[in-house]
Amino acid sequence: MGGLFGFGWLILIVVNVVAQKKPSINIYSKCLGNIMRLDVGPLGGNLLEVSVLNNSTTVLTQRLASQCGFSVKIDNLGNALIFVSLQNCFADNVNDESFTTTINLRLHGNQMLEDELYQVTKTCPYIAWASREIVCERNYMEVSVKSVSPGRPVPDDVTVGGPKSAAEKRPLDAGFTIKALVFFTPEERMMKVNEARRRGYGISNTPTRLVLRAPLFSPETLIQTVAGVPMTVLKTATIFENKWLATQIDAAAACPLMEGSVSFTPHSISWFLPRRINPLISGGHIKLLEVHMGVDGQRLDVAEMAARRYSMSVNDLYVVTEIPVGAVGGHFKSRVQDGQYFTAYTIEPMLELLWSEDSKKDTRYKVLLPITTPFLPQPPQVIDHTVPEEQIFKVSLGPFCADVALINITFSSEVLSVADCIARGLKIQEHMSPKSCSKVFTLEVPFTDHSVQQMKEMGMSVYSLELTFGLLVMWQFAPFSHTAYLEARFVNNVPPSVSGGCDYKNFYILVKYGTPGFTFKTLVGNRMLTSSLAQQYNFMDNGTHFSFTVPFSAPDVVIEAVEKSSIRSRLDVSLKSPDTNNNIDKFAVACDFFSTLTECFPNGTITTMAMKLESVPSLELSQLTLRDATCGPSYSNDRYAYFVFTGNSCGTTRTFLPTMMLYENEISLPAPAMKSKTETDSEPEYEFKVACYFDIHTNHAVAFNNRPRRSEPYADNGIEELQVEMRLALDDAYTTFYRANYIPMFLRQPLYFEVELINSGKPDLSLELADCWATLADDRTSLPKWDLISHGCANQGDPHKVIFHPVLPDARVQNPLNFKRFEIPMFAFTKDEKNLSRQVFVHCDVVICDVTNPAGPACNVRCSDQDAGMKGQNPDVSEGQSINSLTSGPMLIS
Structure with a gap:
């Protein structure tokens, strides 16, 4: 940033909307030859006010700063550098050898904070005065020349005169006072001291020196070109008088301008300072004694310059300084112009020269020159780091x-x-790195x-x-x-998936390959699906998927329970990664299979089979016995134990009923085996009841339509019941079904229902839908309620009517009359527009009809507005017919 900042008027340095705590800044002071520097910051978004403490506190304004020897620069990070001339207006000067200045720094925060005041007092010694010292700052120029003290000779640039002898040189005693200044612009212009001070000039007479300070571009300066470099030049004569005599001291200063003395390339800055500054030289011969380079008023040694890649050279005309763009000591700053983003590099190098003229007097010349490169457009770059598979824009x-x-x-x-x-x-x-202008925002x-x-x-x-x-x-x-x-x-990479179902004797498994490129292995139960096992299970592959069929009695099937009329078996199938062995997909399907575990023969022989249950994994089937512990299985393996006994052996009991005789026995572990189980064993006890009914009149075990009876643990055989099941398919192909207890759905997503009469064994039975409705709870009598199918027909008041789908025979559907299929869109109950229910249950009543005797009205209803051939149902039920009730769900609304 060029120019002066932070005096009197409050300068906002950094955007800071709300301050969370009081500011805390660091302040360092340094003595740098004939100037002092304060490093202050960071300001943290606060306003900086600078004042000095003399007899009273004086707030520095821009005018007062240039008149009294102060300058400030603040970078774009909110760090301030305050430069102070040792001979400033408020310094406590001790014999021109020690200079003490007290500075107050006040930070003005927002309304939530009290202003913070910091006071710095710094004493700098300085005795290496040259005859003339010139300082060029960013806002002022200062010249300090040696004056005449009592008892010391008058220097060459002091002319003593009076009414009697204008050329006679005499000592300048304490009686001399400054009366006027003469400016050469180039014509002479005289001003009284008070007028000069009102115009912003600083004039002071220290114990040994005359100090003159002027704003850098005051009206009494002129622009002069020296060796092609434009310089602002000030030439003055200060007139001293006492009662009898008058004398004058000549003082001149010249400071280079950036324009004309600095050249730029995209990568470097070159500063040309004339070696011979003619406006400051009166003699014919000068000798350059010292040349120093620095930054921000501080000299750098050779090693420091090399580390920063600075260079300095002296030729016949110039002292040439080279600085790389972006080097340490400077900083980049931004600018917006016409909505476009620009950057520039700024730095304040220093050159300090010491020369002598004709070996009589020496001059120390110090220039601090703010340099800023031209602003260049730097369009921001957008870099897309997105990896689509991660599902995140980066x-x-x-x-x-x-x-x-x-x-x-x-x-x-x-x-x-x-x-x-x-x-x-x-x-x-x-993100920021040490490299300049490297801030990057990521999202x-x-x-x-x-x-x-x-x-x-x-x-x-x-x-x-x-x-x-x-x-x-x-x-x-x-x-x-x-x-x-x-x-x-x-x-859309689709991983392989597994689904399946079952009928009255087999599990049917379908595995889809998914997107090409996925490799996986298939486990059926705990065994890998090898080629030999695939052959046993009727493996078929069509390129996009493969299928296989597993009998419910296969060794890879586990038995969960033995029900009244069936065995509940489960098949587990998993797809695993061959590299990590992690599951890609896992599927389990459990079904009830009709099975005759117990058979009763007319000659009194009874056979029964005890199955290995998943809930009792440690059971050794070979240890099972009937009530008589000596009666063990005739054959056993790790899946079942087969018993053969008669009605009058192995502890079988007999009970007389009105028309039948009941024989009962039970299978369990013998007492020694039971005692061997530990108290902490969590497995249930194994007990399997066996029952046979014999017709007393015929003495045959063919009662109840000459059909053998089945058995299960803890219950006798009962009268045959027809089972009806309702399930939800993934699509209208009705090949794959949902297997989760809670099914998430979106509103208006089609729901494909299938109702099946399970294992009827009678091709002359047909399944018919009577009524279907939806509720919020699994209680089929709960309210609210919405009718879907009424009297066997779609609800005419529903804007999205039920769609009935025909059932055609295929590998899974042997008898289409045992199936009904319909489709509804997912919906929700609502109290208002913004309060939707989160779940829905669907209930149905079905009727089993005899197709050979379709006289009942429930089996002969047609709906006039439905597709041709689609039967509806009537709620009237003829004698001999029964209503079966089903409930689905819940289906959760996503």
Whole structure:
């Protein structure tokens, strides 16, 4: 930043909307030859006021700063450098050898904070005075020349005169006072001291020196070109008088301007300072004694210059300084112009020269020259780091200089501050590296965020995000923006999946390969599906999927329970990664299979089979016995034990009924085996009851339509019952069904229901739907209630009527009359528009009809508004017919 900052008027350095705590800054002071420097910062978004303490506190204004020897620069990070001349207006000067200055620094925060006051007192010794010392600062020029003290000779540039002898040199005693100044512009112009001070000039007479200070571009200066370098030049004569005599001291200063003395390339800065500054030289011969280079008023040695890649050389005309753009000691800053982003590099190098003229007097010449390169456009770059498979947009924007802040982000329908973005779960980070202008902002937005648009294109998912970054150059208070459009496309990779079902004797498994490229292995139960096992299970492959059939009695099937009329068996199938052995998909299907475990023969022989249950994994079937512990199984393996005995052996009991005789026995572990089980064994006891009925009149075990009886643990055989099951298919092919207890659905998503008469064994029976309705709870009598099928027909008051699907025979459907299929869209009960229910249960009443005797009205209803051939149902039930009740669900609304 060029110019003067921070005096009197309050300068806002950094944007700081709300201060959270009182500011804490660091202050360092340094004595740098004939100037002092204070390093202050960071200011943290507060306002800086500088004042000095003399007899009273004086707030420095811009005018007073240049008149009294103060300058300040503040970089774009909020760090301030305050330069103070040792001979400033407020210094406590002890014999021109020690200089003490007290400075007050006040930080003005926002209304929530009290102002913070810091006081710094610094004493700098300085005795290496040259005859003449010139300082060129960013806002003033200062010349200090040796004056005449009592008892010391008058220097060459002091002319003593009076009424009697204008050329006679005499000592200058304490009686001399400054009466006027003469400016050569180039014509002479005389001013009284008070007038000169009112015009902003600083004039003081120290114990040994005359100090003159002028604003850098005061009206009495002139621009003069020296060796092609433009310089602002001040030439004066100060007139002293006492009662009888008058004398004058000549003082001149010349300071280079950046324009004309500095040249730029994209990578370097070259500063040319004339070796011979003619406006300051009166003699013919000069000798250059010392040349030093530095930055911000501080000299650098050779090693420090090499480390920073600075260089300095002296030729016949110039002292040439070379500085790389971006080198240590300077900084980049930003600017917005016409909505475009620009950057420039700024640095304040120093050159300090010491020369002598004709070996009579020496001059120390110090120049602190602020240099800023031209602002160049630096369009921000958007880099898309998105990996579509990660389902997250990742983008970076930059680079920027350190003085740029991210304020907000505009999405398609809203503007969010950085804090709002973070609160919403978006990840925003700011990255900086030691390299200049390396600030980069990164943003991560999940594909699931509602600002992300999604569409499907030919087997691909396309996600897009349009956003605008709102940015601010802090020191300039200039907002600007940059828009980015992100798009991610990827093939919908579908992993392999497994599904299946069962009929009255087999499990049917379907495995889809998914997207090409997935490799997996298939486990059936605990065994790998090898080629030999696949052959046993009727393996078939069509390129997109394969299927196989597993009998319910296969060794890879586990038995969960033995019910009244069936065995409940389960088949577990899993797809695993061959590399990690992790599950890709896992499937289990459990079904009830009709099975005759117990058979009763007319000659009194009874056979029964005890199955290995999953709930009793440690059971050794060979140890099972009938009530008589000596009666063990005739054959056993790790899956079942087979018993053969008669009605009058092995502890079988006999009970006389009115028309039948009941023989009973039970299978269990003998007492020694029971005692061997530990008290901590959590497995249930194994007990299996066996019962046979014999017709007393015929003495045959063929009662009840000459059909053998079945048995289960803890219960006798009962009268045959027809079982009806309702299930939900994945699609209208009705090949794959949901297997979870809770099924998530979207509103209006089609629901495909199938109702089946299980294992009827009679091709002359047909299943008919009577009524179907939906409720909020699994209680079929609960309210509210919505009718789906009424009297066997779709509810005419429903805007989305039930669609009936025909049932055709296939590998799974042997008798289409035992099935009914219908479709409804997913819906929700609601109290108002914003209060949807979260689950729905569907209930149905069905009727079993005899197709050979269709006289009943429940089996002969047709719906006039339905597809031709689709039967409806009537709630009237003829004698001999029964209603079966079914409930699905729950189905959860996503």
